[in-house]
Amino acid sequence: LPPPEPGAVPRRVMTVAGSDSGGGAGIQADLRTFALTGVHGCVAVTAVTVQNSLGVTGVQEIDPEVVAAQIDSVTADIGTEAVKTGMLASAPIIEAIAAAFGRAGIGADGPIPLVVDPVCASMHGDALLAADALGTLVGRLLPMATLVTPNLDEVRLITGIDVVDDATQEAAAAELHRLGARWALVKGGHLRGSERSPDLLFDGARFHRFDAPRVDTPHDHGAGDTLAAAATAALAHGLSVPEAVAFAKDWVTRALTAAYPLGAGHGPVSPLW
Ligand code: PLP
DSSP states (O other), X not given: OOOOOTTSOOEEEEEXXXXXXXXXXXXXXXXXXXXXXXXXXXXXXXXXXXXXXXXXXXXXXXXXXXXXXXHHHHHHHTOOSEEEEOOOBSHHHHHHHXXXXXXXXXXXXXXXXXXXXXXXXXXXXXXXXXXXGHHHIXXXXXXXXXXXXXXXXXXXXXXXXXXXXXXXXXXHHHHHHHTTOSEEEEOOTTOTTOSBOOEEEEOSSOEEEEOOBOOOOSOOBTHHHHHHHHHHHHHHTTOOHHHHHHHHHHHHHHHHHTOOOOTTSOOBOOOOO
């Protein structure tokens, strides 16, 4: 993606997500990817997680009104050319976000594309979305999504489909599209026993496949965030959704290849410095 011209207003994006004190995932991963893809990243913090390489030991949710006010404040002044959501924590926070997106023209019916990464749990199984909030995420946010980017665990929670092969991956993508997302990306990185990481993109008409070798590393913290953030930056640069996904897939594959250990647990995917 082209770097911004020195001194000129750069492309702007916004992430609506949680903070990871370990610096691996969440807002911290998003802002790294935004900086390295030449866009200015704004933030609406939904929750502060107490987290290190071993897992999440605490969550402080932000007042839903304050989450929405961050979105209103940024869109009223700085503006944004694409938005992504990550950890959303609770149903009231999702409701407040959906209303703020509606006011600002963010989402599939407005001019500003929206990437929804339907974060439900950390890789350690720590809940990042309240159990009663999944219905709100599906009912309120999926219909606003330009692109939704679930991993296979999230696909199972949202659609009930256990993806094990091409046919079930296609069925899951079709179901996500039926639920309202204009484009559904079913990520195959967690496919058991596979040496490939086959992602499938669907817009209701055509399946697009994005294949990459599966990078076998325990240090994949923040991989999902990084893929969605790279796609968001690419959309802000004016790429089409299939082009943005191709860019993001390549980006996260390289970030996984360069991932590093940190602490006693799982380290993060690497910024491409
Ligand atoms: N913590 C926060 C704040 C996140 O947003 C995410 C993912 O989106 C995670 C943790 C989970 O990352 P991982 O699945 O790599 O554990």
